[in-house]
Amino acid sequence: MKRIFITGATRGLGLEMVRQYAQQEHVHIFATYRDEHHAHALQSLADQYAPHIDLLPLDVADEQSIQHIIHHIENKTNGLDILINNAAINPKDDTQSIGNLSMDGFLQVLRVNTVAPALIVQTLLPLLKKGNQPRIINISSDMGSIEHRSYGGYHAYCTSKAALNMISRGLAADLAPYHIIVISLDPGWVQTDMGGQNAPLTPHESIAGMIKVVDGLTMRQSGSYINYRGKTLPW
Numbered sequence: 001m002k003r004i005f006i007t008g009a010t011r012g013l014g015l016e017m018v019r020q021y022a023q024q025e026h027v028h029i030f031a032t033y034r035d036e037h038h039a040h041a042l043q044s045l046a047d048q049y050a051p052h053i054d055l056l057p058l059d060v061a062d063e064q065s066i067q068h069i070i071h072h073i074e075n076k077t078n079g080l081d082i083l084i085n086n087a088a089i090n091p092k093d094d095t096q097s098i099g100n101l102s103m104d105g106f107l108q109v110l111r112v113n114t115v116a117p118a119l120i121v122q123t124l125l126p127l128l129k130k131g132n133q134p135r136i137i138n139i140s141s142d143m144g145s146i147e148h149r150s151y152g153g154y155h156a157y158c159t160s161k162a163a164l165n166m167i168s169r170g171l172a173a174d175l176a177p178y179h180i181i182v183i184s185l186d187p188g189w190v191q192t193d194m195g196g197q198n199a200p201l202t203p204h205e206s207i208a209g210m211i212k213v214v215d216g217l218t219m220r221q222s223g224s225y226i227n228y229r230g231k232t233l234p235w
């Protein structure tokens with residue numbers, strides 16, 4: 001049985017990841033939502049694949065909410081095999097351009113995209129240590145690559161993903177003694193609310209690629225920054 005935990009599963013890539021993992025055999029998925037009134041698509045999937053999907057409330061910006069998730073999972077199982085830190089924000093308004101930056105706006109992006117994934121790993125570590133070939137997947141972005149940063153704007157988002165990459169790398173070292181793999185994974189540019197409709201990839205294509213990469217990971221790849229096709233990205 002492969003036990004998978006996915007944050008931000010109400011729409012976009014998180015929802016598609018739940019859908020595709022649910023089609024595999026011998027999986028149990030813990031999928032999180034922030035607001036049950038906006039989780040209808042996820043609820044339909046949970047109904048369709050019952051009892052293989054459990055839904056959990058989680059606002060990753062709220063430390064207490066993060067601390068509660070372990071109790072939900074422990075009611076069902078004593079270990080976790082895959083943790084996918086997927087939830088993120090990339091404000092579309094002008095608040096990320098120079099001239100409009102604010103302390104609160106910038107910090108909110110860091111809180112959700114960078115600090116929350118680290119705290120979620122910290123909280124779920126006891127379960128990951130008891131997992132079968134456990135792996136932590138921090139969903140990053142090509143926009144977190146410093147080497148590829150030849151464009152401006154999106155300051156909070158790009159910074160948050162570059163910092164998330166740093167966390168992945170440090171955690172890979174922290175958790176190597178427990179044989180827990182940690183990577184930063186770029187889904188490509190995908191047609192979601194965040195990616196917009198001009199993106200070249202569908203969620204189905206991106207997630208199919210990412211699942212193949214995740215399922216094929218070896219300890220040797222821990223600490224790497226790769227995309228949905230398994231290609232290594234420059235930091």
Ligand SMILES: NC(=O)c1ccc[n+]([C@@H]2O[C@H](COP(=O)([O-])OP(=O)(O)OC[C@H]3O[C@@H](n4cnc5c(N)ncnc54)[C@H](OP(=O)(O)O)[C@@H]3O)[C@@H](O)[C@H]2O)c1
Nearest residue numbers: 008010012013034059060087088141189190192193194195
């Ligand atoms: N789409 C792309 O082209 C692209 C490219 C590179 C990287 N990525 C990365 O891929 C991941 C998924 O992106 P996406 O395109 O699927 O984005 P999306 O369509 O905007 O979906 C974001 C998800 O994150 C959840 N979320 C946001 N803030 C949250 C919070 N405070 N607590 C809990 N959940 C929260 C949302 O929940 P609600 O429904 O409750 O808002 C939603 O389920 C992100 O890490 C993103 O940075 C995406």
